[in-house]
Amino acid sequence: MKFFLQCLQLLPLLVIFTLESLLKRFIPKKRKSVTGEIVLITGAGHGIGRLTAYEFAKRKSKLVLWDINKHGIEDTAAECQRLGAKAHAFVVDCSNREDIYSSAKKVKEEIGDVSILVNNAGVVYTSDLFATQDPQIEKTFEVNVLAHFWTSKAFLPAMMKNNHGHIVTVASAAGHTGVPFLLAYCSSKFAAVGFHKALTEELAALERTGVKTTCLCPNFVNTGFIKNPSTALGPTLEPEEVVDRLMNGILTEEKMIFIPSSISFLTVVEK
Template structure:
């Protein structure tokens, strides 16, 4: 108990000192203007809001999603903000389709320098009542698709010695939650992918290729009206996207939103 109290106090003090330092010495922000930014799952919620944030910075957007009508609408809205935007219908769960469209992007648009892995399949259900096909879909979307896009676009980043890879995970990637065992385990995999990739890049001397992992709580549109998780504060996709953009511009490795949930893994 004494160790637990000591450790918690130490973390709180470090967080406070970090906040004070950032207040007087704000982190330098990089420019993403002109960067080719690819966002998977771009037609809905966080993906859509993130696309708008990059459009405001005049990035060149490559938007992937399975919803043709929605993704074209998002691309048009990004163009209205002054950004160049390209829409592609892609099922990121299908490896060969990812590689095929990635080749098209590299050939027709250029090298992707910022990759936002945001594809997600979510199901709230007891594990034993979740269909096998849906379990497979969750892992293919929430973990394996991230591997395929990284393998498709990382080589060019390494050749150019410039890039940024973002993993959209969840606080579920640190804490398992009842009724979401499969989703939680897939997000644990996404967090592990981020951490492992970050270490590999450092070992390879690719220090100019940055990585960021986003771990928010649930967004308001994620949960059915009859489910109430009082342990969590629900967040808006637009607010989450703003926090993510700030994290990308300042090269933050881990982003917890709201900020206080970073204590959950420690308390666990």
């Protein structure tokens, strides 16, 4: 009986999502230009961050690339330059608030005001609650959500002043449903989703409608961080398909991106 009632609750969502998909198919939303925008991407030395940087480079944005890995971030910057974009590489530890603030100051002084911020840096530790060390739990939250506060506090004021900008939160499907042996990671991603939702509402309340927000919530992505990742929400995703969907969402100013899209209604059902 409970399952039947849950299915009934899902029916309106299924109808809405079906209609939305049909509308998008036949009436595609206009894409905005990001040419000349100063785009800062954290965790840009590999994976989703690196591929996202390449996509912005192809669109002639000016790239500011942050990562803790010097070799990785320099490789990303070199490829962005080969693609015809200006790219600036910074070695930044996103678990360190003061490092974020000091690096942000250099960016503003040397390059200019960031107008698109992609909070992508993340860490994950796969173990049960008791096997996860305290410093690992702290670092998970420092990188996966607290860094979003510090980067936003650094770069959002200029966006609000100009009423123009975009804050992108790279979260996860794990920010909507729990996964065993990823307690710290899931908790941090729940917080990241909450950060996005609350920030979106706050910007609306402050009438800064020109500052857009987007939150990416994919199923596990094959970036090498988790060996043989799997959930009941669908297959493991390749980074290229995730970044393609992310870029489309940014350019059409989509608020919440689920990959696969079925997650958007599967996460409504709770056991």
